[in-house]
Amino acid sequence: MTLRWRLTLLYTTVMGLILSFIMLTVFSVMTRIIDSNIRADLIRSMEQAIKVNHAPGASYSWIVTLDDAAWALLPDLYGQVDIYALPENELSNLKDERLIPTNFVRSPNLDGLIGAGQALTLPSYEYAQIIRNGQEQPYFSELDVQVGEQTRHLQVITRLLPVQLLNRSLAGPVYPGILLLARDVTEIEDVFTALKTVLFFVTLLAIVGMGITIYGVSARALKPLRYVQAAAETITEKNLSQRVPVPNTHDEVESLATTINDVLARLEKSFETQRRFTSDASHELRTPVTAIGGHAGYLLRRTSPTPQQAESLTIIKNESERLSHLIQSLLELARADAGSVSMNMQPMLAMAFMEDLQRELKPIIGQAELQVAGKEFSFMADPSRMKQVMINLVSNALKAGSTRVTMEAHLEGKQVHLLVRDNGPGIAEEHLTRLFDRFYRVQESRSRDEGGSGLGLSIVKTIIDAHQGRVWFESKVGEGTVVHVVLPYREVVAEE
Ligand SMILES: Nc1ncnc2c1ncn2[C@@H]1O[C@H](COP(=O)(O)OP(=O)(O)OP(=O)(O)O)[C@@H](O)[C@H]1O
Ligand SMILES: [Mg+2]
Structure with a gap:
């Protein structure tokens, strides 16, 4: 994998992780804020419901009078009160988790949601929790209700209450009861689902965009390196005097180029030394070798050597000729290496x-x-x-x-x-x-x-x-x- 791709992948991954983390945090903080707002609102509504349903002058501080007029004060909410007609009429007797209310009162708007005569029912273990929480603490839960094709999502607050049903007179038995208020949060949830999708695609798009940008930027960052590489590739033993361009970037690429040039300078020097040695040695050898050959030839022609001497002299002459030829070749190659082959076209x-x-x-x-x-x-x-x-x-x-x-x-x-x-x-x-x-x-x-x-x-x-x-x-x-x-x-x- 090229450096460019490695850089792109690394930075995109890191940036992608950071971005995803930020998006997730923003999203979860938002849901939490909205959620706690809804809960606070439900608590307020419950307090208000209790207040308006408490008949002034009633002997019980917790008497609840639930009639249509009272529900009308909470138009945004669905309301229901389950009443348990227990023998002792005591709140503390409400123990059975699977208990079925004897009676219930509902806000009229529940008709549109679950139909007339029906009651909102929570899972049984939640009743146990409601009873355990008692009067002091409200209990929150969620409920899905099927309305035709649609599923409505309800945020529910419940609380245990002593209930006294009023039939226009303040007298009457007091029963344990559960007050339930529900808010339809389907729309809010839909908004959050949409937001989640939007955030997901925005993050994805941002990561892709970042990847492309980093790919482009790293090309620019690596450009000087490519110049240096391209220049270095053209250098062979024939043009060691050439140098790679040193970009004025004050970074690793600049020092790399400088180093390459230093290496080239040293190489050139050592090549030059070697070439000069060959050329000087050949020059120095040429004269004595020619002299040896010449003298051997002279002895062969002008004296009368014995056959053995003649053979030796012939060998000396031939070998010195071979040596001359070799020296001539070496000189020519040394000259070519120095780039001083002059052409006469x-x-x-x-x-x-x-x-x-x-x-x-x-x-x-x-x-x-x-x-x-x-x-x-x-x-x-x-x-x-x-x-x-x-x-x-x-x-x-x-x-x-x-x-x-x-x-x-x-x-x-x-x-x-x-x-x-x-x-x-x-x-x-x-x-x-x-x-x-x-x-x-x-x-x-x-x-x-x-x-x-x-x-x-x-x-x-x-x-x-x-x-x-x-x-x-x-x-x-x-x-x-x-x-x-x-x-x-x-x-x-x-x-x-
Ligand atoms: N036409 C050819 N047929 C067969 N072998 C060849 C032929 N041409 C070259 N060679 C081989 O290639 C080798 C190298 O040739 P080259 O001309 O470089 O050197 P050389 O002839 O041995 O020496 P120099 O040319 O320096 O006197 C030769 O030694 C020979 O073995
Ligand atoms: Mg040859």
């Missing part, structure tokens, strides 16, 4: 160039056949370097033991295609990609016998690279090898 005639080469190579090809194929065309390239390339490729083919080598040139659209085909032993697949590595030789011992250093193809590659071209091998073991060189075609502009 000139108009070239493909066929003429290869026919010249054919003539020039005649003395060294021995029994083998060297052919030229293709049609004449002109192009721009560095002739001496291209000659170096072709000589190397042809001599590789000959060293491998080919008996027929063909040099071909074709102009294909915007590309110059040069080929060197041979009927040599071919090269196994696994070597093909490594041929251009320095000192890489396929058959170590044989190549050494031939005096090869394994640097020829590295040099070929640097020359072709300098022409912005490509070079690759195609080979089948036992059938031969084809080396392809493709150069971008540069038209010859006639000079005036």
